[in-house]
Amino acid sequence: MAANKNARQGEDLWKTRVEKVNAELVTLTYGTIVAQLCADYENDYAQVNQQLEKMGYNIGVRLIEDFLAKTSMARCGNFRDTADMISKVGFKIFLNITPTVTNWTADNKSFSLLFDENPLADFVELPDDGRAQDELWFSNILCGVLRGALEMVQMSVEAHFVSDILRGNDTTEMRVTLLRMIEDEMPPEDD
Numbered sequence: 001m002a003a004n005k006n007a008r009q010g011e012d013l014w015k016t017r018v019e020k021v022n023a024e025l026v027t028l029t030y031g032t033i034v035a036q037l038c039a040d041y042e043n044d045y046a047q048v049n050q051q052l053e054k055m056g057y058n059i060g061v062r063l064i065e066d067f068l069a070k071t072s073m074a075r076c077g078n079f080r081d082t083a084d085m086i087s088k089v090g091f092k093i094f095l096n097i098t099p100t101v102t103n104w105t106a107d108n109k110s111f112s113l114l115f116d117e118n119p120l121a122d123f124v125e126l127p128d129d130g131r132a133q134d135e136l137w138f139s140n141i142l143c144g145v146l147r148g149a150l151e152m153v154q155m156s157v158e159a160h161f162v163s164d165i166l167r168g169n170d171t172t173e174m175r176v177t178l179l180r181m182i183e184d185e186m187p188p189e190d191d
Helices: 002-016 023-040 045-071 079-095 141-152
Strands: 100-102 110-115 155-163 172-181
Touching: 023 045, 045 079, 045 141, 079 100, 079 110, 079 141, 079 172, 141 155, 141 172
Parallel strands: none
Antiparallel strands: 100 110, 110 172, 155 172
16 A cells, blocks of 8 residues: 555656656766766776766765655655655656566565666667677666665665666666665764
8 A cells, every 4th residue: 555655656746846857868968978987987887887876876865855855755664665665756756767666585675676667778779899788787877876865864775787678688677685774873972
């Protein structure tokens, strides 16, 4: 029942409280950033992936404030609720998509997001250099966004893509794993 509520809330927020940006502009701008990183790092795709993740992390750290302000959400009760919120509200608000949450581990600390669509990958062809298909995770910025945003709400996670249709896979799948809950720490006392 909470899943339906979150889906409805995500749709309502998208319709009423989110400033729209032309999706093609975002896609082309992002593609230009990735192309520039490939040039800057001389097609060292491991470095490009790392830079995209780092950029995403910095975006996520700031984006969570916007998310919380728009949704007025209370803290999620568990990691399953968090996954549902990410999929049905977060992705809906910011990218107007709703990836499917699936492949939970038995301990409920890891899940997959399956993307039926990925607006960042529209109009994209990976470089045909014999390596990009195996090494470049084009949308890796999304992994960083999740890591940064969740860290701000006391969840240390790892996020990475395991498949991408741009690489010739049948699906685009991101794996998200809860590493630990971050405890609020008191600053050290002054002596």
